[in-house]
Amino acid sequence: MFGLEKLLPLGIRPRRSYGARAVVTGAGSGIGRAFALEIAARGGQVICADIDEARADHTVALIERDHPGKAHAFRCDVSHRADVENLARFAESIFAAPATLVINNAGVGIGGKPVGDIGFEDWEWTLGINMWGVVYGCEIFAPRLRAARAGGIINVASAAGFAALPTMAAYNLSKAAVLSLSETMSAELRGSGVAVTVLCPTFVKTNVAKDGRITRQGLQIADTFMRWTGFSPEYVARTTLDAHDRGQLYVLPQLDAHLVWMLKRYFPAQYTFALGLLERLLPHEDSTTIDRTSVSDKTGV
Numbered sequence: 633m634f635g636l637e638k639l640l641p642l643g644i645r646p647r648r649s650y651g652a653r654a655v656v657t658g659a660g661s662g663i664g665r666a667f668a669l670e671i672a673a674r675g676g677q678v679i680c681a682d683i684d685e686a687r688a689d690h691t692v693a694l695i696e697r698d699h700p701g702k703a704h705a706f707r708c709d710v711s712h713r714a715d716v717e718n719l720a721r722f723a724e725s726i727f728a729a730p731a732t733l734v735i736n737n738a739g740v741g742i743g744g745k746p747v748g749d750i751g752f753e754d755w756e757w758t759l760g761i762n763m764w765g766v767v768y769g770c771e772i773f774a775p776r777l778r779a780a781r782a783g784g785i786i787n788v789a790s791a792a793g794f795a796a797l798p799t800m801a802a803y804n805l806s807k808a809a810v811l812s813l814s815e816t817m818s819a820e821l822r823g824s825g826v827a828v829t830v831l832c833p834t835f836v837k838t839n840v841a842k843d844g845r846i847t848r849q850g851l852q853i854a855d856t857f858m859r860w861t862g863f864s865p866e867y868v869a870r871t872t873l874d875a876h877d878r879g880q881l882y883v884l885p886q887l888d889a890h891l892v893w894m895l896k897r898y899f900p901a902q903y904t905f906a907l908g909l910l911e912r913l914l915p916h917e918d919s920t921t922i923d924r925t926s927v928s929d930k931t932g933v
Contacts, residue, residue, distance in 0.1 A: 660687025
């Protein structure tokens with residue numbers, strides 16, 4: 633409770649992910665669905681929240697097949713504060729108690745345009761979901777967890793939050809905000825019995841065919857990396873929950889995320905210079921003829 637959990641033997645550490653009363657946003661696909669399934673497998677109950685109610689219902693059906701009565705669907709647009717407030721009330725009515733584990737996972741992907749060509753509409757759309765969705769989730773659920781002096785929050789950010797790759801400014805900024813918020817909350821909640829974990833993956837093998845905004849070229853690059861280096865959402869969710877049980881703040885499940893993390897911190901000037909060279913070497917699409925392709929990113933990739 634007072635920052636000594638990591639020194640305790642594994643068997644007597646708080647196992648927050650087991651038997652949890654959990655709320656998972658973006659639970660209709662990708663890592664969100666994997667989180668929900670894994671929590672149910674660990675004996676927990678799950679509110680599966682998603683903007684697409686049919687997807688949320690599908691996740692619930694998958695859980696109910698093996699764990700009857702453990703899951704409930706709820707339609708929630710995390711960019712609307714009222715929806716997140718309703719989600720908290722719904723969870724308490726279902727659980728007959730406050731949630732003990734909140735996973736702010738819902739997010740969207742965007743990329744392929746430099747700053748100046750992105751457009752304010754896309755900035756507002758991205759930050760509304762990726763940043764404000766997590767802010768609402770934390771601001772609304774943190775007091776409940778603090779009052780209970782137990783439980784945890786897992787925020788899904790991305791390696792993009794510190795990698796600062798070119799033509800991904802809106803996405804990078806939104807995930808950097810989630811990373812910073814998580815670090816701040818970890819300090820604020822120290823000694824409260826509430827743990828905070830932030831997940832920063834690179835590529836995860838999920839459905840990326842809808843709901844996001846990315847250029848054709850950006851989609852091709854992402855698909856290539858996802859195919860060759862992507863981890864399964866099940867592995868990422870399981871690894872993150874285990875890390876959360878250990879009281880771990882940062883989760884970087886892939887080697888490439890660790891490599892970028894170290895390069896950025898130990899060689900910041902050289903790292904930024906290399907990114908500039910990369911930006912010049914990569915082929916570019918004419919921003920006046922870009923076809924904005926839809927992709928979904930419920931994973932924080």
